[in-house]
Amino acid sequence: MREHDLYERYESSFDGADTKQRMGKRGKRTADDAEPTRRGRMTEAEKLRVSRLREDQLSSADTPEDGDRWSTWGDAEQGPKPHPSWLVTELAAVDRELGIVKTGKEADVFLLERAMGEKACLLAAKRYRSNDHRMFHRDAGYLEGRRMRKSREMRAIQNRTAFGRNLIAEQWAVAEFAALARLWQIGAPVPYPVQRSGTELLLEFIGDDEGNAAPRLAQTRPDEDELLDLWRQLVAMLMTLAEAGLTHGDLSAFNLMVHEGRLIMIDLPQVVDLVANPRGVEFLDRDVRNIAGWFAARGLPPEIGDPSALVATLLDVAGMA
Ligand SMILES: Nc1ncnc2c1ncn2[C@@H]1O[C@H](COP(=O)(O)OP(=O)(O)O)[C@@H](O)[C@H]1O
Ligand SMILES: [Mg+2]
Numbered sequence: 613m614r615e616h617d618l619y620e621r622y623e624s625s626f627d628g629a630d631t632k633q634r635m636g637k638r639g640k641r642t643a644d645d646a647e648p649t650r651r652g653r654m655t656e657a658e659k660l661r662v663s664r665l666r667e668d669q670l671s672s673a674d675t676p677e678d679g680d681r682w683s684t685w686g687d688a689e690q691g692p693k694p695h696p697s698w699l700v701t702e703l704a705a706v707d708r709e710l711g712i713v714k715t716g717k718e719a720d721v722f723l724l725e726r727a728m729g730e731k732a733c734l735l736a737a738k739r740y741r742s743n744d745h746r747m748f749h750r751d752a753g754y755l756e757g758r759r760m761r762k763s764r765e766m767r768a769i770q771n772r773t774a775f776g777r778n779l780i781a782e783q784w785a786v787a788e789f790a791a792l793a794r795l796w797q798i799g800a801p802v803p804y805p806v807q808r809s810g811t812e813l814l815l816e817f818i819g820d821d822e823g824n825a826a827p828r829l830a831q832t833r834p835d836e837d838e839l840l841d842l843w844r845q846l847v848a849m850l851m852t853l854a855e856a857g858l859t860h861g862d863l864s865a866f867n868l869m870v871h872e873g874r875l876i877m878i879d880l881p882q883v884v885d886l887v888a889n890p891r892g893v894e895f896l897d898r899d900v901r902n903i904a905g906w907f908a909a910r911g912l913p914p915e916i917g918d919p920s921a922l923v924a925t926l927l928d929v930a931g932m933a
Contacts, residue, residue, distance in 0.1 A: 679706030683726055688807035688814075692793045696804055696816070702728040709737075713825050717741075718784070723823050724814065734817035735806060736825075738788075740781035742774070742811065781811040788881035789813055795883075800852045801845075801876045818871050818878070829875070830865035834910065838873075843907055843917060845875040850900070854926040857886045863899035865906040886930050893932070897923050 676682055683705035695701055705728035713721040713736060722737040768776030785808055792805035792815070804816035819825040834842055846868075853859055860867065860877065861884040869876045886892035904919035927933045 676706045679708040679727070681707050683707055683728075684809055684814075685726075685807060688809035689789065690807050691805045692797050698733050699804070699806060700726045700728050700731055700733050702731075704728060707735075710734075710823055717743075723817065723825075734819070734821070734823060736803065736815045736817045738785075738813045738815060740784050740811040742778040742781040778811065784881045785811050785813055787883075788879075791880040791883040794856070795853070795858075795877070795880070798852060798856050801849055801874060802880070803876065803878060818869050818876055826869045826871035826876070828866050829868040829870055830906070832870050836911065839907065839910055839912055840916070841873070842870070842875055843912055846903060846907075847922065849875065849877060850922070850926055851929055854886070854896075854929040857930055859884045859886060859892070859896040859899050859926075861895050861899065863903050865903065868903075886932060893927070896926060900926070 683700070683703060684707065685701055685705070686703045705726050708725045708727070710723040710725055713723050715721075719738050719740045722739065724735040724737045726733055726735055765776075765779055769779055770776070789805050789808040792802050792813075795802045796804055803818050806814040806816065808814075817823070817825070829842070850859070860880065861882040862879060863877075867877065867879040869878060884892055884895040886896060889895065900919045900923050904917050904922065907917045908914065924933065
């Protein structure tokens, strides 16, 4: 790691919430990790030394004997209440990583088990990568347009330093968590958003008890009746979003899962506000045409799956007709 990265991490460790996480209540404190006693500005060497100590603390933090880490529930931004009954919320629970569900360019999804004695639940951990998101197909000025807390953060993002790239990844996690929480609360079929900390989201795992993820819509071969049923679910889902003035923004047969016959929408960091976004209607139109194209190719009759009619209905529901 380059020194200026370390310095940036050191600086960032003074941002309230972050400090709490880094110095987490289970982090061991050792005799030689005393903060410098002298007041005032530290020299670069001192800053570096403190930052190295913090790194060491992180890596030597105690881990449970029978898992990969203690539950991070207590330190994270938590999902909307009421919390579902299947969710393990005990602070003494243990998280164990069971495997990779899918790796991607912008995020990786892992399978996690959170357990406390007999009670356990499976979770999907979606971790945004902090590689250079300049190539991120959803990046188009979206984050730069938002007001950041500090100009230092803005600069870091513009210059794409390691710290800046991490901030971008975190912003995507924040955006997706907020979108999922909102959609969950209005009754849209999305995985329950359990928590977010840093660049990691924990979501309700959509799949079976063995940890096999449900197929994406694109991987299914529905018969005629199933296809019609899925289309009806899709229309209902898009209506729920439109009523709230929203569209997915990247809708495709890869961002819909089919679990026990139910259609579930995922991958929502770029959710689009139809009114606030000047290209809102364009995004809605693109979403509908993309997904209607998949249904048409699978044999849905054109008079049922007509994208223009559906766009008109959705704009009407959104009060934008
Ligand atoms: N809650 C979940 N439960 C089970 N599998 C999931 C869940 N969320 C995502 N996945 C799997 O991970 C893949 C990637 O997730 P997605 O949110 O689409 O991220 P991206 O496309 O940005 O990499 C999905 O296609 C799906 O197979
Ligand atoms: Mg996706």
